Amino acid sequence: NADGSALLELRDVKRYFGGVKAVDGVSLTVRAGEIHGLIGPNGSGKSTAVNVISGLYVPTDGKLLLRNKALPAGSLFKVARTGVARTFQNLQLFSELTTLDNVMVALKGQYRAPLPLVLLGFAHGEERRAQAVALALLQLVGLQDQARTRAKDLTYGDQRFLEIARALARRPDLLILDEPAAGLAHPDVNRLVEIIKRIHERGVSIILIEHHMDVISELCSVVTVLDGGRIIAAGTADQVKRDPKVIEAYLGM
Ligand code: ADP
Ligand code: MG
Numbered sequence: 001n002a003d004g005s006a007l008l009e010l011r012d013v014k015r016y017f018g019g020v021k022a023v024d025g026v027s028l029t030v031r032a033g034e035i036h037g038l039i040g041p042n043g044s045g046k047s048t049a050v051n052v053i054s055g056l057y058v059p060t061d062g063k064l065l066l067r068n069k070a071l072p073a074g075s076l077f078k079v080a081r082t083g084v085a086r087t088f089q090n091l092q093l094f095s096e097l098t099t100l101d102n103v104m105v106a107l108k109g110q111y112r113a114p115l116p117l118v119l120l121g122f123a124h125g126e127e128r129r130a131q132a133v134a135l136a137l138l139q140l141v142g143l144q145d146q147a148r149t150r151a152k153d154l155t156y157g158d159q160r161f162l163e164i165a166r167a168l169a170r171r172p173d174l175l176i177l178d179e180p181a182a183g184l185a186h187p188d189v190n191r192l193v194e195i196i197k198r199i200h201e202r203g204v205s206i207i208l209i210e211h212h213m214d215v216i217s218e219l220c221s222v223v224t225v226l227d228g229g230r231i232i233a234a235g236t237a238d239q240v241k242r243d244p245k246v247i248e249a250y251l252g253m
Contacts, residue, residue: 006068007032007174007205008053008084013062014229015045015052022048024229025062030174035196035206037220037237039213041249045229046209050176053207054086055079066174085172087163087180095152099143099162102151103134106169137165141195157188161195168199175199176207181215193218213241225249 008030015023023045030036038046051057053064058074065071072078094102107130138144141161146154151162160180167175177196181189189212196219200206210216216223217237225233225240227249233240240246 004031004033006030007034007066008071008207009063009065009068010049010053011063011065013049013052013064014060015048015057016060021229023052023059026226026229026231028224028231028234030205030207031222032173032205033200033203034222035200035208035220037216037223038207038209038226039211039216039223039240040226040232041252044226044249046226047178048229049226050086050178050207050209053079054084054176080170083171083173084176085167085170085174086176086178087160087167088178091159091163093151093159093162093166096150098148098150099138099154099158100131100134100147102162103137103165103169104130106166107134134165134169137168138162140168140198141165142191155188157184157191160184160188161191164195164199168204172204174205174207176209178209179211180208181210181212189215213237217241 006029010026010028013023013026026049038049040046048057052059055072055074055076055078064073066082066084071082094105135144135147138147141164143158143161143165146158151159154162164180181192184192193215196206196208208216208220220237223235223237223240224231225246232245232249233243
């Protein structure tokens with residue numbers, strides 16, 4: 001998966017909300033094996049762009065290609081089946097369920113069915129296998145010791161890591177993380193960086209929306225900078241950090 005070929009391509013993608021041009025002609029390529037940073041001031045269109053990619057929003061205009069094939073537009077479910085998974089800026093956990101069961105539900109992919117029905121849906125051997133996979137995913141994000149803890153009793157940081165484990169349960173080729181460090185204390189930001197490295201080492205390509213520039217610098221080989229729904233710079237973290245247009249966009253916040 002890490003051969004550098006184009007995994008995801010956006011061609012002149014637009015998404016308007018009435019008069020608001022949230023994304024206004026974005027073209028970019030995410031290559032296989034890349035951690036692609038997406039940065040920009042608040043309201044610059046980052047979340048809208050990934051909402052279009054993940055199928056939450058239909059694009060107003062433009063093309064989206066995954067492995068050179070049109071991405072099914074406007075369907076979270078269909079996009080997820082093509083191997084694109086995401087986390088949300090706001091958490092989407094089952095707070096009453098255990099950490100392990102949150103991942104089990106994601107593995108089963110039946111978000112809407114009540115949990116007992118989801119678990120009944122597993123054949124005997126299948127459920128044990130699914131548990132082993134779920135535990136491995138919890139280990140990947142450092143939550144193996146909290147498997148039996150209810151999601152609502154996890155720390156905020158651990159809840160965010162659980163959300164990442166749930167996204168990984170879909171076995172994505174491309175993982176989209178929308179501000180995963182938001183609200184995290186410093187030690188948890190460091191944990192997050194290690195988790196993202198581990199996921200990347202397993203061959204998952206990543207789009208990372210992040211405000212912490214040091215996190216972007218450490219993880220991303222390519223960074224795209226949005227402002228007002230348009231790309232104002234792209235390159236390495238070092239290159240975009242020094243770009244006068246980028247500096248101005250951030251100062252003007
Ligand atoms: P970012 O994630 O970079 O902070 P967003 O993509 O959330 O930016 O927002 C870009 C612009 O689009 C903002 O002006 C925002 O208010 C607007 N916007 C985003 N989502 C919607 C929506 N569902 N309805 C109307 N306007 C929206
Ligand atoms: Mg956002």
